[in-house]
Amino acid sequence: MSNVRRGLSSLNVTFLGTASAQPSTTRNHSALALRLGGDVWLVDCGEATQHQIQRSPVKMGKIQKIFITHTHGDHIFGLLPLLASRLNGAGGTADGADDPRAHVSAESDPPLEIYGPLGTRAYVRNGLTYSHTLLGAPYVVHELRFPADPIDGDYTSLPPHPTESPHGRNIPQINGVWSDVYRDDILSVSAAPILHSVPCVGYVITEAPVPGKMDPGKYIPDLKRTKTPMSVMSRLQQGESVELSDGTVLHGPPKRPGRKLVILGDTYDPSPIADIAASPDLLIHEATNAHLPGIDENTKPDDTFEIVEARARSRGHSTPQMAGAFARRIGARKLVLNHFSPRYAGNDDVDEGSGNVMTAIAGLAGREFKGDIVCARDFMSFDVDFSLNG
Numbered sequence: 211m212s213n214v215r216r217g218l219s220s221l222n223v224t225f226l227g228t229a230s231a232q233p234s235t236t237r238n239h240s241a242l243a244l245r246l247g248g249d250v251w252l253v254d255c256g257e258a259t260q261h262q263i264q265r266s267p268v269k270m271g272k273i274q275k276i277f278i279t280h281t282h283g284d285h286i287f288g289l290l291p292l293l294a295s296r297l298n299g300a301g302g303t304a305d306g307a308d309d310p311r312a313h314v315s316a317e318s319d320p321p322l323e324i325y326g327p328l329g330t331r332a333y334v335r336n337g338l339t340y341s342h343t344l345l346g347a348p349y350v351v352h353e354l355r356f357p358a359d360p361i362d363g364d365y366t367s368l369p370p371h372p373t374e375s376p377h378g379r380n381i382p383q384i385n386g387v388w389s390d391v392y393r394d395d396i397l398s399v400s401a402a403p404i405l406h407s408v409p410c411v412g413y414v415i416t417e418a419p420v421p422g423k424m425d426p427g428k429y430i431p432d433l434k435r436t437k438t439p440m441s442v443m444s445r446l447q448q449g450e451s452v453e454l455s456d457g458t459v460l461h462g463p464p465k466r467p468g469r470k471l472v473i474l475g476d477t478y479d480p481s482p483i484a485d486i487a488a489s490p491d492l493l494i495h496e497a498t499n500a501h502l503p504g505i506d507e508n509t510k511p512d513d514t515f516e517i518v519e520a521r522a523r524s525r526g527h528s529t530p531q532m533a534g535a536f537a538r539r540i541g542a543r544k545l546v547l548n549h550f551s552p553r554y555a556g557n558d559d560v561d562e563g564s565g566n567v568m569t570a571i572a573g574l575a576g577r578e579f580k581g582d583i584v585c586a587r588d589f590m591s592f593d594v595d596f597s598l599n600g
């Protein structure tokens with residue numbers, strides 16, 4: 211299970227949906243998958259996310275945790291059907307016939323974990339209850355409560371669904387953040403508010419320090435001279451110091467920082483997360499609106515960048531320049547933009563102009579940020595590597 215994971219053999223990000231507003235044939239609603247060794251964590255779960263998973267290398271059965279940035283439909287409407295599939299909830303029996311799922315205990319297994327703002331638990335509970343959905347395994351919802359939220363209670367008068375674990379936490383914000391909402395030996399997750407039209411959060415996922423680069427040649431002469439078993443090499447690799455029989459002390463390489471990902475929901479200003487988001491290997495930031503005269507034929511003739519930015523802010527969203535400025539501010543190594551207007555196709559075959567549009571959007575972000583910039587497409591997938599200076 212996750213909490214006894216020995217190390218992160220791989221860290222991969224796969225975009226499952228990159229559209230704002232409505233989906234298109236080439237962009238689905240928001241969702242992305244992190245593949246962490248064998249486990250899968252999702253961030254957001256827009257409508258039809260399970261269809262996208264079926265078309266991707268992500269394995270539904272490996273999903274252990276789902277992090278919701280905010281409860282707007284384009285980020286959460288796919289959650290109930292995904293739970294029904296992931297936790298074997300489809301089907302049903304007629305009156306009098308026994309359904310084994312009716313006897314599943316909410317405490318029977320480690321539950322599938324869902325994190326999100328106030329309303330996430332009520333949404334799941336009400337949706338499962340009113341659709342008569344039975345699940346074959348339990349789930350739990352941990353809510354990140356804002357200062358204005360009630361600190362207790364479930365935000366619904368319905369009793370818990372039979373497979374809802376009673377151990378869902380209501381996590382208070384302390385000093386403006388939710389620190390370590392999840393932590394194991396290898397990974398920790400913290401969250402902080404980001405400004406949008408409704409309560410919205412960003413997530414910071416940090417890998418624990420990893421063993422440093424080892425140069426065995428540095429140690430072998432001392433080990434041979436003192437006839438020390440080569441097996442101490444594994445202790446050195448972990449960064450330990452080893453004293454040899456002649457008193458010589460060998461020091462393993464210092465540990466390197468693990469990888470750090472910052473994944474934001476919709477926002478017009480993510481400043482409140484800036485402190486805990488410092489120096490990530492990867493920042494994922496929305497770029498819903500862009501001013502692209504001469505490139506986007508839908509550009510209104512009187513629009514200027516300032517008008518487009520003001521319009522984006524008023525709707526709770528960002529331009530590529532705003533995303534680039536935030537990437538620069540926190541010292542990100544790589545910026546990936548998502549949550550695009552669905553009229554910008556996510557596929558070169560559909561619209562010859564879309565490649566140009568995406569190049570132009572990356573160029574706008576590049577006015578503010580000099581690191582690597584990528585515009586996400588559905589099913590785009592890449593590994594997050596260690597920084598070169600690590």
Ligand SMILES: [Zn+2]
Pocket residue numbers: 230231240282284285476549
């Ligand atoms: Zn959205």
Ligand SMILES: [Zn+2]
Pocket residue numbers: 280282406476
């Ligand atoms: Zn939204």
